[in-house]
Amino acid sequence: MIIETYNLTKQFNGKGGFCDINLTVDSGQVFGFLGPNGAGKSTFVKTLVGLLYPTSGLAYILGKPLGDVTVREKIGFLPEGFKYHDWMTGKELMEFHAQLYKIKNPSKRIEELIELVKLKGHESKRIKNYSKGMQQRIGLAIALLPDPDVVFLDEPTSALDPVGRIEVREIIKGLKAMGKTVFLNSHLLSEVEMVCDEVAIINHGHIIAKGRLDELLKKTTRVEITAEGVSSDLVDKLSSMGDDFQIRGNTMVLTVKNRDDIPLISKIVVESGARLYELKNHTDSLEELFITLLGKDEQNADHH
Numbered sequence: 001m002i003i004e005t006y007n008l009t010k011q012f013n014g015k016g017g018f019c020d021i022n023l024t025v026d027s028g029q030v031f032g033f034l035g036p037n038g039a040g041k042s043t044f045v046k047t048l049v050g051l052l053y054p055t056s057g058l059a060y061i062l063g064k065p066l067g068d069v070t071v072r073e074k075i076g077f078l079p080e081g082f083k084y085h086d087w088m089t090g091k092e093l094m095e096f097h098a099q100l101y102k103i104k105n106p107s108k109r110i111e112e113l114i115e116l117v118k119l120k121g122h123e124s125k126r127i128k129n130y131s132k133g134m135q136q137r138i139g140l141a142i143a144l145l146p147d148p149d150v151v152f153l154d155e156p157t158s159a160l161d162p163v164g165r166i167e168v169r170e171i172i173k174g175l176k177a178m179g180k181t182v183f184l185n186s187h188l189l190s191e192v193e194m195v196c197d198e199v200a201i202i203n204h205g206h207i208i209a210k211g212r213l214d215e216l217l218k219k220t221t222r223v224e225i226t227a228e229g230v231s232s233d234l235v236d237k238l239s240s241m242g243d244d245f246q247i248r249g250n251t252m253v254l255t256v257k258n259r260d261d262i263p264l265i266s267k268i269v270v271e272s273g274a275r276l277y278e279l280k281n282h283t284d285s286l287e288e289l290f291i292t293l294l295g296k297d298e299q300n301a302d303h304h
């Protein structure tokens with residue numbers, strides 16, 4: 001296990017931050033940590049990389065407790081909106097960070113990374129002349145300098161244009177292919193949907209959903225059935241098969257946990273004697289799931 005947290009909590013004078021987070025991230029995963037602004041994503045990552053001290057709970061990175069110095073050498077971190085020494089050139093900035101990481105003979109590594117983040121030809125320009133996207137990419141190269149086993153990226157694409165986003169997405173996929181674990185903080189859901197294996201959704205410092213992306217999305221298949229001659233018996237049966245059952249005229253709508261329930265639903269409708277005109281299903285995108293879960297959490301909220 002690369003990351004394990006047990007009731008990990010960080011609060012600032014009893015407020016903000018995050019609370020009782022239990023997460024595990026397997027080796028080689030791209031893990032998406034999602035939540036609206038102020039949900040606690042950055043505080044969580046800063047706590048994991050050792051920049052903030054937790055209020056309570058336990059966590060292990062690469063099997064070692066938080067703050068272990070040997071682990072810090074194997075962690076890469078791209079902070080959100082980091083302000084670099086902008087009078088330095090890209091190459092100087094990387095050399096400076098290589099020194100901090102105590103990397104011996106870093107020239108080859110620096111060259112490879114500059115290539116990887118597509119800054120070849122720009123390495124002798126000063127950071128202040130870099131575009132936001134280039135600054136983000138040099139930050140990514142710095143995060144990768146120690147050849148980390150796990151890399152934490154806090155909103156790596158928020159400053160980027162669509163082309164830059166695709167490039168960062170490709171880099172993340174490349175890291176995964178190299179067997180690295182990537183922990184990605186983001187509020188850009190479609191991005192996460194394209195690269196992540198597992199996600200956790202955080203709201204007001206609490207996890208409101210987590211799991212494999214494909215399974216979370218499977219859980220919310222909306223089925224719309226249009227039929228005539230619907231008996232009350234059929235209504236009873238269908239309403240017990242899923243959540244949020246509604247009936248409007250000839251149309252019944254329900255949410256089923258498992259997409260594989262759909263053939264069964266059509267069988268039940270037909271066998272009840274009703275005439276089935278249409279059966280549509282719609283699996284939520286991550287964005288729709290996110291909005292639904294946040295909405296439910298706000299309704300049930302007793303934590304804010």
Ligand SMILES: Nc1ncnc2c1ncn2[C@@H]1O[C@H](COP(=O)(O)OP(=O)(O)OP(=O)(O)O)[C@@H](O)[C@H]1O
Pocket residue numbers: 012015016017018035036037038039040041042043044080187
């Ligand atoms: N140093 C601090 N002192 C006091 N409160 C803080 C501090 N840092 C963060 N918070 C509070 O903790 C909560 C979580 O903030 P955090 O920055 O972790 O959220 P986030 O999900 O990363 O949001 P964003 O996407 O806007 O960066 C917020 O309510 C924030 O105001």
